[in-house]
Amino acid sequence: MNNRERVMNILHYKPVDRLPAVHFGYWRELLAEWVEQGKIPRELTEGYYDSSEQDRELDKLIGWDCNWATTRGANQSLFPKFEVKVLEELPDGSQRRQNADGLIEKVKPGRTSIPSEDDYLLKDREAFETLYKPKMQFSPDRIDLEYFRTFNETRPMDRLVGISVGSVLGDIRNMTSVVGMSYLMYDEDEDLFADIVDTYAEMQYQCVKAVLETGAKFDFAHYWEDICFKNGPLLSPDKFDELCGKHYKKRNDLLHQYGIDIISLDCDGVTEKLLPTWFENGVNTMFPIEVGVWGDQFMPAREKFGKGMLGVGGMDKTALRKDKAAVDKEIERMKRLVDMGGFIPCPDHRLMPGTRFELVQYYAEEIKKIRL
Numbered sequence: 001m002n003n004r005e006r007v008m009n010i011l012h013y014k015p016v017d018r019l020p021a022v023h024f025g026y027w028r029e030l031l032a033e034w035v036e037q038g039k040i041p042r043e044l045t046e047g048y049y050d051s052s053e054q055d056r057e058l059d060k061l062i063g064w065d066c067n068w069a070t071t072r073g074a075n076q077s078l079f080p081k082f083e084v085k086v087l088e089e090l091p092d093g094s095q096r097r098q099n100a101d102g103l104i105e106k107v108k109p110g111r112t113s114i115p116s117e118d119d120y121l122l123k124d125r126e127a128f129e130t131l132y133k134p135k136m137q138f139s140p141d142r143i144d145l146e147y148f149r150t151f152n153e154t155r156p157m158d159r160l161v162g163i164s165v166g167s168v169l170g171d172i173r174n175m176t177s178v179v180g181m182s183y184l185m186y187d188e189d190e191d192l193f194a195d196i197v198d199t200y201a202e203m204q205y206q207c208v209k210a211v212l213e214t215g216a217k218f219d220f221a222h223y224w225e226d227i228c229f230k231n232g233p234l235l236s237p238d239k240f241d242e243l244c245g246k247h248y249k250k251r252n253d254l255l256h257q258y259g260i261d262i263i264s265l266d267c268d269g270v271t272e273k274l275l276p277t278w279f280e281n282g283v284n285t286m287f288p289i290e291v292g293v294w295g296d297q298f299m300p301a302r303e304k305f306g307k308g309m310l311g312v313g314g315m316d317k318t319a320l321r322k323d324k325a326a327v328d329k330e331i332e333r334m335k336r337l338v339d340m341g342g343f344i345p346c347p348d349h350r351l352m353p354g355t356r357f358e359l360v361q362y363y364a365e366e367i368k369k370i371r372l
Contacts, residue, residue, distance in 0.1 A: 001016060001017050002158035003020050003065040003066050003158065003159070003160060004157070004158050004159060004160045004219060005158075006018070006019070006020040006065070007020055007022070007066070007160050007219075007344060008160075008219060008262070010341075010342065010343070010344055010372070011220075011262050011285065011310050011312075011342055011344070013307070013341050013342055015372070016372055017371070018368055018369070018370060018371055018372070019338065019344065019345065019367050019368060019370040019371075019372065020065040020066065020344065020367075020368070021063060021064050021065045021363075021364040021365075021367045021368050022064070022065060022066055022067070022068050022312065022344055022345070022346040023059075023064050023066075023067055023068070023346060023347055023351070023364075024067065024068055024069055024287075024288055024313070024346055024347060024349060024350055025050050025055070025067055025069055025350045025351070026058075026350055026351045026355075027350050027351065027352045027353055028045070028048070029352075029353040030351055030352060030353050030354075030355055031044075031045040031048065032045065033353055033354075034357050037357065039357040040058065040061060040357075044057055044058055044061075050067055050069040050070065050071075051067055051069065051070035051071070051161075055067055062357075062360055062361055062364055063361050063364035063365055063368070064364050065364075065368070066159070066160050068160075068264075068287060068288075068312055068313075068346055069222075070159070070160060070161055070162065071161065071162040071163060071164040071222050072148075072151070072161060072162075072163065072164065072216075072218075073163055073164030073165065073166075073207070073208070073211060074142045074143040074164075074207035074208070074210065074211055075142040075143070075207075076142070076164070076165075076166040076167075076203070076204045076207045076208075077101075077171060078100070078101060078102075078132070078135040078136065078175075079135055079137075079139070079141075079142055080135065081100035081101070081135075082098060082099070082100050082101065082102045082121075083098070084097065084098065084099055084100050085097065085098050087104065090106070093108065093109070094106055094107060094108045094109075095107050095108075095109065096118060098121075099115075101171075101174050101175045102120065102121040102122060102131065102132070102175060103117060103119075103120050103121075103174065103175060103176075103177055104117075104118045104119035104120060104121075105117060105118060106118050117177035117178065117179065119177075120175065120176050120177050120180040122175050122176050122180065122184075122196070123180065123184075123188075124188075124189070124192070125189065125192050128192060128195070128196060132175070132196070133199060136199045136200050136203050137203060138202070138203045138206035138207060138210075140210070142207055142210075143207065143210050143211060145210075145214060148211055148214035148215075148216040149214045149215065149216075151214070151216035151217070152215065152216060152217050160219050160220075161218055161219055162218055162219060162220040162221060162222045162264070163208070163211060163212070163216075163218040163220075163221050163222070163255075163260070164221075164222055164224075165204070165208050165221045165222065165223055165251055165255070165263075166204035166207065166208070166223065166224075166251075167204075167223060167224045167225055168197065168200075168201055168204075168223070168225070168243075168244045168247045168248060169197065169225060169227050169240070169243065169244055170224055170225040170226045170227050170267075171200065171224075172196060172197060172200060173226075173227060173234065178234055181193075181234070181235070182234075182235070184196075185235060185239065193243075194243060197243050197244065197247070198247075201244075201247035201250075201251075204251070205247070205250060205251050205254070208251060208254060208255070209254060212254070212255075212258045218260060219260075219262065220260065220262035220263065220264060220285070221252075221255045221260050221262070221263045221264070222263075222264050222265070222266065222287075223263075223264070223265040223266065223283065224265075224266045225265055225266065225267040226266070226267055226268050226269075227240070227267060227274070228267055228268060228269030228270055228271050228274065229268075229269040229270070230269055230270060230292055230293060230294065231269075231270065232269070232270045232272070232273055233269075233270075233271075233273050233274050237273045237274055237276070237277065240274055240277055241276075241277045244277060245277050245280070245281050246281075248277070248278060248281035248282060248283060249281040249282060251282075252281060252282025252283065253282065255282070256282070261284075262284070262285055262310070263282055263283050263284055263285060264283070264284075264285035264286070264287045264310075264312060265278055265283045265285070265286070265287065266287050266288060268288070268290050268349065269290065269292070270292070270294055270297070271286070271297065272297065272300070272301070275301055275304075275305070275309075279305050279308070279309060284308055284309060284310050285310040285311065285312060286298060286301060286309065286310070286311045286312070286313065287311070287312045287313050287346075288312070288313035288314075288346060288347070288348045288349050289311055289312075289313035289314035289348055290313075290348045290349060291314065291315075291316040291348050296314065296333075296337075297314070298311045298313075298314050298337055298343060299336075299337065299340070302340055302342075302343075307341065307342060309342075310342040310343065311337070311342065311343045311344070312343075312344045312346050313345075313346045313347075313348050314334070314337060314343070314345060314346070314348055315330055315334055315345045315346060315347050315348055315363075316330050316348060317347035317348055317349060317351055317352070317355070319359075319363075320347065320351060320355045320356060320359045320360055320363060321352075321354045321355050321356060321359075322356075322359075323359070324359065324362060327359055327362060327363050327366070328366075331345075331363070331366055331367065331370075334367075335370065338370065338372065345367060
């Protein structure tokens with residue numbers, strides 16, 4: 001069997017010869033560490049991104065079968081983006097900077113982390129109508145139509161590839177900041193916030209539709225959201241359902257019309273309270289199922305929603321910074337989830353600095369020994 005067949009069979013409860021070794025990429029700082037340690041050649045880090053040639057070469061070197069974040073799609077964000085510019089140089093060496101989404105951040109040059117949100121442009125209807133709404137419109141220029149028209153002839157058929165279907169709320173949270181989103185949604189202008197969500201969602205729907213209409217075939221669909229943290233969602237589940245449920249349904253109904261029945265969604269943090277909105281509107285695959293300080297999230301979800309709830313992820317990646325005993329313990333925990341069916345282990349986010357190269361190789365090797 002090839003890796004594409006293994007993944008699709010597991011998620012459809014069909015037989016496979018073994019588990020695939022699936023991952024979700026790396027922090028760039030980790031790749032730099034591995035270069036300094038002599039574990040990987042520097043050229044594999046230059047121009048690296050998910051599913052790039054460098055990523056696939058790293059797969060061979062380490063022993064991975066595939067990166068789940070192997071997706072293709074349209075430009076579904078603000079188009080064109082805002083100019084990135086430094087607004088202020090601060091005494092500690094950090095900068096106050098406007099990013100490509102119009103968010104004002106405090107950034108420490110040379111450091112990769114989530115920047116501190118300082119201010120935002122999307123505060124009122126005037127800003128939406130003049131600055132943002134024009135950038136949220138569908139245009140054929142968002143899509144490389146020729147690429148997708150020849151997609152089926154050029155993609156390797158043994159390689160898993162998904163269609164990126166965007167973000168209903170996560171991108172908007174990036175534009176407004178968590179604080180700005182909260183003020184707009186609850187205190188300042190609920191109708192405006194609903195208009196923002198609806199406008200952005202319609203543009204993304206049209207992007208997905210245009211890609212699918214080229215005839216390009218995909219194995220799964222994938223959303224990015226990141227709308228939760230360690231204590232749960234960043235907004236009330238009822239408000240989330242009211243604003244977003246209809247958009248998931250519309251987009252997922254379209255995917256079903258084109259034969260795509262594996263629909264995954266990337267949301268970090270504790271996702272339990274938002275799962276009903278996703279699951280009831282067509283999302284059926286949890287990813288990356290972070291373990292964090294709260295523990296396993298997949299087994300309770302499966303017990304609640306049944307075999308229709310699938311999963312990719314759930315492996316506590318911090319074990320890969322420790323020793324073989326920690327990795328073995330985590331693999332044993334994964335086996336219990338694998339035995340439920342419809343689940344593929346994968347480190348629960350990008351591998352971070354301090355991850356030991358030999359342990360990643362060991363994990364990939366041991367996972368592939370598991371027979372179903």
